Amino acid sequence: METVPIQMPDGSTVPVRLLGAAGTHRHPVTPDAPRPAVVIVPGLGVPGGYYESVARDLAARGFDTAIGELRGNGDSRPEPDADSSYGYHELVSVDFPAIFQVVRNRFPQSTPYLLGHSIGGQLSVLYAARIRGRLGGLILVASGTPYHRGFRGLSGPGMLLGTAAVALTAGVAGYWPGDRIGGPAGFGRQSRVLISDWARLARTGRFVPMGADIDYEERIGRLKLPVLSITMTGDEIAPAASAAHLVRKLPAAEVTTWTQPERLGHNGWIRECGSTVDRVERWLRDR
Numbered sequence: 001m002e003t004v005p006i007q008m009p010d011g012s013t014v015p016v017r018l019l020g021a022a023g024t025h026r027h028p029v030t031p032d033a034p035r036p037a038v039v040i041v042p043g044l045g046v047p048g049g050y051y052e053s054v055a056r057d058l059a060a061r062g063f064d065t066a067i068g069e070l071r072g073n074g075d076s077r078p079e080p081d082a083d084s085s086y087g088y089h090e091l092v093s094v095d096f097p098a099i100f101q102v103v104r105n106r107f108p109q110s111t112p113y114l115l116g117h118s119i120g121g122q123l124s125v126l127y128a129a130r131i132r133g134r135l136g137g138l139i140l141v142a143s144g145t146p147y148h149r150g151f152r153g154l155s156g157p158g159m160l161l162g163t164a165a166v167a168l169t170a171g172v173a174g175y176w177p178g179d180r181i182g183g184p185a186g187f188g189r190q191s192r193v194l195i196s197d198w199a200r201l202a203r204t205g206r207f208v209p210m211g212a213d214i215d216y217e218e219r220i221g222r223l224k225l226p227v228l229s230i231t232m233t234g235d236e237i238a239p240a241a242s243a244a245h246l247v248r249k250l251p252a253a254e255v256t257t258w259t260q261p262e263r264l265g266h267n268g269w270i271r272e273c274g275s276t277v278d279r280v281e282r283w284l285r286d287r
Contacts, residue, residue: 001052002106006098010086014076014095016102017048017067023060036136036284037064037110039103043118043142043267044198045178045188047074050270051117057277063284064107068099070120073188080191082174087193088209092127111136113284118143118238118266119198125246126207129219136287137226138253139280142235142266144242146198147205151239159202167192167199205245220249227255228283230276234263256283 002018021035038058040051048069055065071091072080086094103112113136116124121143128135144150148160170176170192178186197209207216227250231243240259247255258279260269269276 001055004102004106006095006102008071008095008098010084012071012076012078014069014071014099015048015074016069016099017052017055018102018106019055019059019065020107021059021062021064023062035062035064035107035110036287037066037103037107037112038115038139038280038284039099039112040065040067041114041116041120041124042067042070042073043120044070044190045073045186046117046267046270049074054270054273054277057273058280061277061281063281064110066099066103066106068096070123071095072191079179080175080189082192084175084191085193086191087197087211088123088126088207089197089211089213091194092123092130093213096123096127096130113137113139115139115141115280116143117141117270121246122201122207125220125223125249126209126216128223128225129216130214132219132223135225137228139283140227140229140243140246141276142230142232142238142243142269144231144238144244144246145205146202146242147245148202149205150242150245152241155236155239163199163202167196170195207249217249222252223250224252225254226283226287227253228280229255229257230279231257231259232264232266232269233260235266237266 004016006014042048048067051067058065069076114124121140148156151159175192176190176195179189229247231240
């Protein structure tokens with residue numbers, strides 16, 4: 001697997017992992033029917049390297065693959081601190097275009113599809129809205145919104161209060177110290193602006209990231225592209241109602257939904273990816 005480092009305007013270095021297709025493709029690859037290139041966007045606090053088994057499985061099935069690290073996560077350097085001021089908007093307006101330039105250079109004849117896990121799915125939707133859908137499609141895995149009304153029972157108020165508390169802590173500390181106080185479920189150390197955007201989404205149910213230069217909600221509503229939304233059984237972070245809230249923002253899109261019957265939870269599908277990649281492959285072959 002090849003790794004290409006990208007330097008961002010704030011001096012951060014973000015690696016992009018690339019793996020060319022190793023398997024056969026059912027359809028002949030022609031200018032009118034190019035090979036898909038699946039670009040994986042990680043969940044919050046999940047290192048890009050954790051998805052290498054997913055990328056290898058996709059490549060073995062005949063798809064070019066790439067993994068784009070989220071700034072400040074995994075092998076990206078440096079870790080977020082009080083000087084970090086990037087959020088949803090900067091990630092999709094600065095980082096994603098740089099990642100996609102690397103992907104286009106490496107796989108110039110392939111059509112890119114975004115596979116976003118968790119918050120990676122949210123960011124993928126925002127990026128698609130920015131570029132007006134110039135993608136083959138979106139694959140949202142265990143991805144919804146943290147909007148508190150998308151959670152049942154006490155989970156809803158818990159999400160609202162929890163995200164507010166995390167945002168308050170990040171504002172006081174200058175960054176979210178999830179690597180110290182959150183344990184494995186703390187989403188790692190994160191920029192305070194990113195956490196603020198996430199908490200605002202949990203409170204309002206709308207994508208209004210800090211510094212936005214477009215109306216993301218309006219653009220998302222006009223997206224016309226294929227979308228596969230995969231919900232994980234046993235996922236308490238992105239349950240079915242949370243995933244449904246995200247896809248309801250895409251009324252003009254061609255949305256296909258599927259629930260993974262195995263109880264793999266929010267992250268377990270990454271290590272046991274076979275059946276999930278089976279479903280992704282079938283969807284991609286039908287494009």
